[in-house]
Amino acid sequence: MPAIETRDLQRVFSGDVVAVAGVNLRIERGEIYAFLGPNGAGKTTMVRMLTTLLRPTGGSASVAGHDVVAEAGEVRRAIGVALQEAALDPLMTGRELILLQATLHGLPGAEGRARAERLLARVGLTNAADRRVGTYSGGMRRRLDLASALVHEPHILFLDEPTTGLDPVSRKAIWEEVEKMNREGTTVFLTTQYLEEADNLADRVGIIDDGRIVAEGTPESLKAEIGRPHLEVVLGDGAMERAQEILGRFGKPLPAKDGAALVELEGGASGVAPVVRALDEAGLVVESLELVQPSLDDVFVAKTGYHLEGSGDETAVPEASSN
Amino acid sequence: MTGGFVTNARVVAALGRRATRQTFRRPQLMAPILIFPTLLLAIQVGGAGRAVDLPQFPEVNGFLDFMIAGAMVQATMLAGNSGGIALALDIEMGFTDRLLAAPISRFAIVLGRLVGTAALGAVTAIWFLAIALIFGAHIEGGVGGALLIVLLVTLCAIAFGSIGAAIALRSGSASVVQGLFPLVFVILFLSTAFFPGNLLLEPARSVAEWNPLSFIVDGVRDLVISTFSGTQFAEGIAALALLGAAGLGMSAAAMRGRVRRGG
Numbered sequence: 001m002p003a004i005e006t007r008d009l010q011r012v013f014s015g016d017v018v019a020v021a022g023v024n025l026r027i028e029r030g031e032i033y034a035f036l037g038p039n040g041a042g043k044t045t046m047v048r049m050l051t052t053l054l055r056p057t058g059g060s061a062s063v064a065g066h067d068v069v070a071e072a073g074e075v076r077r078a079i080g081v082a083l084q085e086a087a088l089d090p091l092m093t094g095r096e097l098i099l100l101q102a103t104l105h106g107l108p109g110a111e112g113r114a115r116a117e118r119l120l121a122r123v124g125l126t127n128a129a130d131r132r133v134g135t136y137s138g139g140m141r142r143r144l145d146l147a148s149a150l151v152h153e154p155h156i157l158f159l160d161e162p163t164t165g166l167d168p169v170s171r172k173a174i175w176e177e178v179e180k181m182n183r184e185g186t187t188v189f190l191t192t193q194y195l196e197e198a199d200n201l202a203d204r205v206g207i208i209d210d211g212r213i214v215a216e217g218t219p220e221s222l223k224a225e226i227g228r229p230h231l232e233v234v235l236g237d238g239a240m241e242r243a244q245e246i247l248g249r250f251g252k253p254l255p256a257k258d259g260a261a262l263v264e265l266e267g268g269a270s271g272v273a274p275v276v277r278a279l280d281e282a283g284l285v286v287e288s289l290e291l292v293q294p295s296l297d298d299v300f301v302a303k304t305g306y307h308l309e310g311s312g313d314e315t316a317v318p319e320a321s322s323n
Numbered sequence: 324m325t326g327g328f329v330t331n332a333r334v335v336a337a338l339g340r341r342a343t344r345q346t347f348r349r350p351q352l353m354a355p356i357l358i359f360p361t362l363l364l365a366i367q368v369g370g371a372g373r374a375v376d377l378p379q380f381p382e383v384n385g386f387l388d389f390m391i392a393g394a395m396v397q398a399t400m401l402a403g404n405s406g407g408i409a410l411a412l413d414i415e416m417g418f419t420d421r422l423l424a425a426p427i428s429r430f431a432i433v434l435g436r437l438v439g440t441a442a443l444g445a446v447t448a449i450w451f452l453a454i455a456l457i458f459g460a461h462i463e464g465g466v467g468g469a470l471l472i473v474l475l476v477t478l479c480a481i482a483f484g485s486i487g488a489a490i491a492l493r494s495g496s497a498s499v500v501q502g503l504f505p506l507v508f509v510i511l512f513l514s515t516a517f518f519p520g521n522l523l524l525e526p527a528r529s530v531a532e533w534n535p536l537s538f539i540v541d542g543v544r545d546l547v548i549s550t551f552s553g554t555q556f557a558e559g560i561a562a563l564a565l566l567g568a569a570g571l572g573m574s575a576a577a578m579r580g581r582v583r584r585g586g
Binding site for chain 2 (some may be wrong): 048051052053054055073076077079081083084087088089091092096099100101103104105106132148
């Protein structure tokens with residue numbers, strides 16, 4: 001039985017706004033699955049349907065073997081949810097929030113307190129546990145949100161843009177925690193608009209655009225679909241034509257970009273040395289040379305025809321998703 | 324309801340504790356509930372104290388004795404409004420989604436909020452009883468009467484809280500709930516809260532006669548200015564039951580609508 005399965009799942013909002021247009025998914029237990037897409041692609045709508053917060057208008061979905069509409073209570077018992085923008089009450093303390101979450105999931109008082117202590121220690125918030133959440137940094141809020149989602153030890157964890165707006169250090173800390181939870185057996189479904197996040201964290205990636213999945217697979221298989229690595233060569237004397245002629249002997253030439261000559265290397269990294277030798281023998285001065293692997297952005301471009309927002313600046317703090 | 328009674332009771336208690344803490348940690352919401360009615364009471368008692376000399380004015384020891392019930396009910400209406408604002412803020416910041424994603428009864432979310440409003444109602448009753456006693460009012464109903472006043476005022480907070488919750492759940496907007504604040508005064512002035520019904524002019528007199536608020540205020544006032552009679556207390560309880568049932572019914576419907584629409 002898969003952890004999450006959807007069949008032609010749809011959500012149409014009033015005014016015939018199609019947010020999710022027939023998504024089929026099958027996520028196995030123990031996977032980390034990343035839903036990658038820009039703002040407005042339908043990521044959050046998918047999460048809200050799978051976490052029973054929003055009823056689908058078509059198709060069906062099951063989570064932990066339970067239908068999200070007919071058996072919503074069972075689904076809620078099996079999942080942990082950390083929604084976008086860490087919906088935390090700034091007037092509560094971190095400890096109060098986790099204890100409340102424990103009560104919501106029916107844990108007895110003593111057990112709830114013990115788990116709260118463990119989780120606060122796990123996410124490094126023991127010293128801040130009795131401070132109001134309003135005084136926490138963005139990273140601390142996300143870690144608290146994550147801890148509260150884990151209090152009942154869910155089988156499946158939904159994370160909606162868990163690192164949006166975080167600095168790289170905080171983002172890394174969240175990734176490590178997600179990987180740790182996954183090693184302990186939790187299935188993770190996360191949405192992200194960061195290519196790097198999907199690439200580093202996910203076992204499989206689904207690229208969603210305009211409410212539809214346009215590509216799905218492991219990051220490696222998706223990139224392999226796009227093509228082989230290419231070599232970017234910047235020449236000191238600007239002898240572009242001559243360089244392109246030489247590079248063309250080693251693989252498929254690609255259009256020049258930012259003053260660099262490009263060639264797709266059929267042999268991958270093993271093809272670099274002969275190119276360097278050929279350029280040297282031709283007396284060309286090489287300023288820089290880089291073997292560039294296909295990225296998820298290349299996959300994204302190939303599948304959607306445009307770059308993912310902020311894909312060139314992974315450390316930028318983008319606006320929160322609004323879909 | 325999802326789960327057993329004990330589980331749901333624990334959830335309501337936990338959400339009630341949160342709502343109570345939230346109220347007392349947010350002085351900007353707490354202050355108007357006590358300070359506005361206290362100031363209005365002081366101004367009215369200080370400036371219109373001779374109203375008690377009017378022919379047909381009920382027999383009272385002083386104008387404060389007459390006015391204290393209105394101040395209490397006014398404070399509970401503001402407490403109900405404040406509870407609605409807090410619930411709407413929860414919806415706006417997504418905290419309600421956290422609750423809706425948990426395996427709990429949807430109505431526990433409303434009841435938890437009302438526990439917080441009830442606590443605030445009890446505090447306002449004690450606050451105004453203390454003011455009344457400090458400034459020389461007499462509680463003719465004695466200690467028993469004072470306890471019944473606390474009970475009535477607390478129930479009143481719950482009833483108005485349920486209406487505030489319904490509006491919050493329907494609109495999902497704190498500013499909409501806050502915008503209803505002036506209505507509190509309109510409804511109050513069209514009741515017997517600040518003036519005896521028999522001395523009001525038409526059409527205010529007829530409106531006040533049927534305004535459920537008049538029955539509630541008179542129920543509280545009766546315990547201050549005379550010994551426990553039972554009739555006015557029962558009428559006050561009946562009016563509260565009516566308002567509470569309407570408020571809880573509207574809240575339940577609004578919650579169902581919100582869940583159907585998806586938060």
